[in-house]
Amino acid sequence: SDSVYIYDEAGQAMIQQQKPWLREPHYFKSVRISALALLKMVVHARSGGTIEVMGIMQGKIEGDTIIVMDAFVLPVEGTETRVNAQADAYEYMVEYAQTNKTVGRLENVVGWYHSHPGYGCWLSGIDVNTQLQNQKYQEPFLAVVIDPTRTVSAGKVEIGAFRTYPEGYKPPDEQPSEYQTIPLNKIEDFGVHCKQYYPLDITYFKSSLDSHLLDLLWNKYWVNTLSSSPLLGNRDYVAGQVADLAEKLEHVENQLAHSGCVGTFFVPPHKKKEEESQLSKITKDSSKITVEQVHGLMSQVIKDALFNSISP
Amino acid sequence: SLLRQISSLLRRLPAIESAKFQDDFLTEYNDTLLMTYLAM
Amino acid sequence: EEQVSVIREGLAELYVNEEEWSKAAQMLSGIDLESGIRMLDDTYKLSKCVKIALLYLEDDDAVNAETFIKKASFLVNNSKDEGLNLQYKVCYARILDLKRKFLEAALRYYELSQLEKREFEGRQVDEDELQQALTAAVTCTILAAAGPQRSRVLATLYKDERCSKLKIYPILQKVYLERILRKPEVDAFAEELKPHQKALLPDNSTVLDRAMIEHNLLSASKLYTNISFEELGALLGIGSQKAEKIAARMISEDRMKGSIDQVEGIIHFGTDMEELQQWDQQIVNICQALNDVLDSMAKKGL
Numbered sequence: 079s080d081s082v083y084i085y086d087e088a089g090q091a092m093i094q095q096q097k098p099w100l101r102e103p104h105y106f107k108s109v110r111i112s113a114l115a116l117l118k119m120v121v122h123a124r125s126g127g128t129i130e131v132m133g134i135m136q137g138k139i140e141g142d143t144i145i146v147m148d149a150f151v152l153p154v155e156g157t158e159t160r161v162n163a164q165a166d167a168y169e170y171m172v173e174y175a176q177t178n179k180t181v182g183r184l185e186n187v188v189g190w191y192h193s194h195p196g197y198g199c200w201l202s203g204i205d206v207n208t209q210l211q212n213q214k215y216q217e218p219f220l221a222v223v224i225d226p227t228r229t230v231s232a233g234k235v236e237i238g239a240f241r242t243y244p245e246g247y248k249p250p251d252e253q254p255s256e257y258q259t260i261p262l263n264k265i266e267d268f269g270v271h272c273k274q275y276y277p278l279d280i281t282y283f284k285s286s287l288d289s290h291l292l293d294l295l296w297n298k299y300w301v302n303t304l305s306s307s308p309l310l311g312n313r314d315y316v317a318g319q320v321a322d323l324a325e326k327l328e329h330v331e332n333q334l335a336h337s338g339c340v341g342t343f344f345v346p347p348h349k350k351k352e353e354e355s356q357l358s359k360i361t362k363d364s365s366k367i368t369v370e371q372v373h374g375l376m377s378q379v380i381k382d383a384l385f386n387s388i389s390p
Numbered sequence: 391s392l393l394r395q396i397s398s399l400l401r402r403l404p405a406i407e408s409a410k411f412q413d414d415f416l417t418e419y420n421d422t423l424l425m426t427y428l429a430m
Numbered sequence: 431e432e433q434v435s436v437i438r439e440g441l442a443e444l445y446v447n448e449e450e451w452s453k454a455a456q457m458l459s460g461i462d463l464e465s466g467i468r469m470l471d472d473t474y475k476l477s478k479c480v481k482i483a484l485l486y487l488e489d490d491d492a493v494n495a496e497t498f499i500k501k502a503s504f505l506v507n508n509s510k511d512e513g514l515n516l517q518y519k520v521c522y523a524r525i526l527d528l529k530r531k532f533l534e535a536a537l538r539y540y541e542l543s544q545l546e547k548r549e550f551e552g553r554q555v556d557e558d559e560l561q562q563a564l565t566a567a568v569t570c571t572i573l574a575a576a577g578p579q580r581s582r583v584l585a586t587l588y589k590d591e592r593c594s595k596l597k598i599y600p601i602l603q604k605v606y607l608e609r610i611l612r613k614p615e616v617d618a619f620a621e622e623l624k625p626h627q628k629a630l631l632p633d634n635s636t637v638l639d640r641a642m643i644e645h646n647l648l649s650a651s652k653l654y655t656n657i658s659f660e661e662l663g664a665l666l667g668i669g670s671q672k673a674e675k676i677a678a679r680m681i682s683e684d685r686m687k688g689s690i691d692q693v694e695g696i697i698h699f700g701t702d703m704e705e706l707q708q709w710d711q712q713i714v715n716i717c718q719a720l721n722d723v724l725d726s727m728a729k730k731g732l
Contacts, residue, residue, distance in 0.1 A: 414705045
């Protein structure tokens with residue numbers, strides 16, 4: 079199982095020469111991320127709090143899979159508020175990659191990651207541009223997005239891996255990827271660009287040493303499970319979610335009210351269908367938030383029964 | 391020494407007992423139930 | 431003026447040889463740097479101000495030294511002489527230390543201890559001097575008034591692995607981990623202090639006493655939910671009245687959370703941690719205690 083950690087320099091050089099990804103815009107289908115890289119990226123994303131942070135991933139190619147072996151932080155913040163945040167860190171990136179080679183870390187840079195705190199894993203317009211540039215000059219290159227806030231509330235890592243299509247390429251109709259809530263103030267940015275890229279399947283791997291260390295950690299992990307309160311840690315995020323839901327409800331209500339005034343028989347079926355789909359999304363969002371809240375409450379009640387109800 | 395450890399462990403229970411905790415706990419409980427009701 | 435300054439510098443040199451530091455400083459301070467008759471560049475003026483301040487510091491005269499270091503602070507930005515700039519920084523840190531602005535002094539000592547460049551016009555800054563600066567940073571932080579700012583600097587120093595090799599490390603560790611310091615440890619630490627750090631305050635206690643009492647009070651606030659002033663006084667080794675006065679001052683300066691019931695003579699320590707978070711913390715402690723019991727049973731083969 080540790081063979082993935084051996085780097086075949088000649089093999090990688092050959093792939094670089096053949097450039098199979100040029101033949102097909104959809105060439106890369108999946109990503110494998112090492113436990114180490116995943117942990118480093120999530121910890122870094124969490125450390126940024128509500129500020130978007132950014133880093134670089136190192137790894138290699140295996141067929142149509144990009145393998146991410148490690149990740150490192152870039153001294154850049156606020157990726158969604160600058161045209162091309164990565165440009166600020168080029169010098170650092172180059173120096174880091176070269177220094178790595180001198181110490182025997184031969185993996186090349188294979189992508190970048192950044193965080194979307196609280197608003198889901200997708201590529202914004204700025205991200206699409208950055209990724210298009212990278213895929214033009216630094217192939218093979220992958221874009222990974224992590225949402226640290228939803229990671230805490232959902233209890234699993236919210237992460238997405240994407241590749242952009244070449245400009246002007248018309249993708250075949252995609253099967254809808256897993257549903258995720260997009261906040262109202264981001265929906266436009268999401269909608270305009272969501273056809274310019276596609277998600278890759280993500281799987282993880284770990285070394286035998288990782289397994290051993292994680293097993294040891296697992297022995298202590300039960301303490302975290304019993305002493306955590308998702309309700310407490312995520313108040314701001316949930317409040318933001320409910321506010322976003324209220325805004326969307328008002329939005330749809332106005333539309334329905336508007337279409338209602340010309341009577342339903344004038345509303346073309348696809349328009350009616352579209353409003354229903356928006357309402358059904360809102361319903362889905364509200365039940366998702368509520369289920370997470372109820373889970374949190376259940377754990378509080380269990381903790382209360384376990385640790386408070388014992389009278390001496 | 392083992393028995394002493396166990397008795398000190400038991401003396402830590404219940405984990406917390408204060409009027410303030412009860413208030414906060416019930417507030418959180420009611421908030422979540424209210425959210426469930428509103429979602430319904 | 432040229433001749434006057436040459437004579438003054440010569441006389442100052444003689445005073446220095448006789449270790450008459452203040453006289454040497456006064457002799458140099460008579461040189462007119464601002465007359466405008468002679469074109470003097472900032473580096474020359476800066477070197478004179480720093481030299482005068484250092485001479486006053488040899489006599490622990492922080493007031494006069496500060497006068498000249500303030501003049502120097504207007505000149506230091508234009509100076510390219512790194513050796514002189516370093517002297518300026520050392521001088522400034524020592525003046526803050528003398529004036530008992532311990533937290534600011536600690537931050538400057540710490541900055542000096544992280545010096546990268548070691549060579550200044552043939553003058554070598556060796557590892558020993560950096561270690562002295564680091565020790566001075568730790569000492570000043572410990573002497574600083576207890577509170578959130580001091581805790582932040584303590585955390586920085588505690589995480590700096592160079593500190594673990596210092597003789598002062600054990601007390602730094604106890605102070606950082608907010609453990610109560612016993613009298614023997616405080617006395618051992620007192621031996622390392624400079625005279626001005628042992629100076630008496632108006633209420634006849636020393637700077638160190640005050641720092642230690644405040645530290646122990648803050649540690650007690652982490653241990654107890656509430657405590658009577660008799661007990662608190664006994665724990666701190668002072669009278670209950672004094673314990674109440676110090677606690678009241680720390681609470682009013684927002685360096686400690688709590689409230690005082692003067693009728694009952696009890697202090698209730700507060701915490702900015704929410705009840706629900708405290709609950710989680712208690713659960714962690716219970717689980718850890720359970721884990722320890724299981725580990726010791728496993729060790730005993732039970």
